[in-house]
Amino acid sequence: MTEYLKPIPIPSPDSLPFWEAAREHNLCMQKCRKCHKYWFPPSTLCPQCGNKVYDWVNTSGIGSVHSFVIYHRLYHKGWTAEVPYVVALIELDEGPRLYANLVDIEPDEVRCDQKVKVYFDDVTEKCTIPKFRPLNASPD
Numbered sequence: 588m589t590e591y592l593k594p595i596p597i598p599s600p601d602s603l604p605f606w607e608a609a610r611e612h613n614l615c616m617q618k619c620r621k622c623h624k625y626w627f628p629p630s631t632l633c634p635q636c637g638n639k640v641y642d643w644v645n646t647s648g649i650g651s652v653h654s655f656v657i658y659h660r661l662y663h664k665g666w667t668a669e670v671p672y673v674v675a676l677i678e679l680d681e682g683p684r685l686y687a688n689l690v691d692i693e694p695d696e697v698r699c700d701q702k703v704k705v706y707f708d709d710v711t712e713k714c715t716i717p718k719f720r721p722l723n724a725s726p727d
């Protein structure tokens with residue numbers, strides 16, 4: 588594995604299950620036991636109904652592009668080989684939205700509402716970052 592030059596996410600106690608699941612190549616989020624809604628980012632109570640009882644549940648990893656930006660400017664040397672690159676707000680089919688890199692597509696071909704699927708980039712031995720690519724480009 589080549590040296591990884593980008594910042595590594597530092598899990599909080601609330602987000603640790605998300606990152607541990609990512610290492611196992613699962614996109615896992617909290618799901619309320621009362622109203623059955625998923626939510627993200629992680630928190631200790633359901634943002635829909637305030638219930639404090641939830642489970643960590645694997646999602647489908649399938650969603651759509653809600654919005655996106657194309658970074659043409661280099662803000663960190665770790666991305667030197669990647670500009671321009673896409674950061675998208677992905678809306679999962681289960682409802683929650685999360686920011687992620689959208690890859691395996693030319694930036695000027697990205698469209699809102701296009702279907703995407705998660706894949707897991709094992710950037711170091713201890714860190715896996717969920718990213719997305721067009722659903723029709725996913726090998727699995």
Ligand code: ZN
Nearest residue numbers: 619622633636
């Ligand atoms: Zn709830």
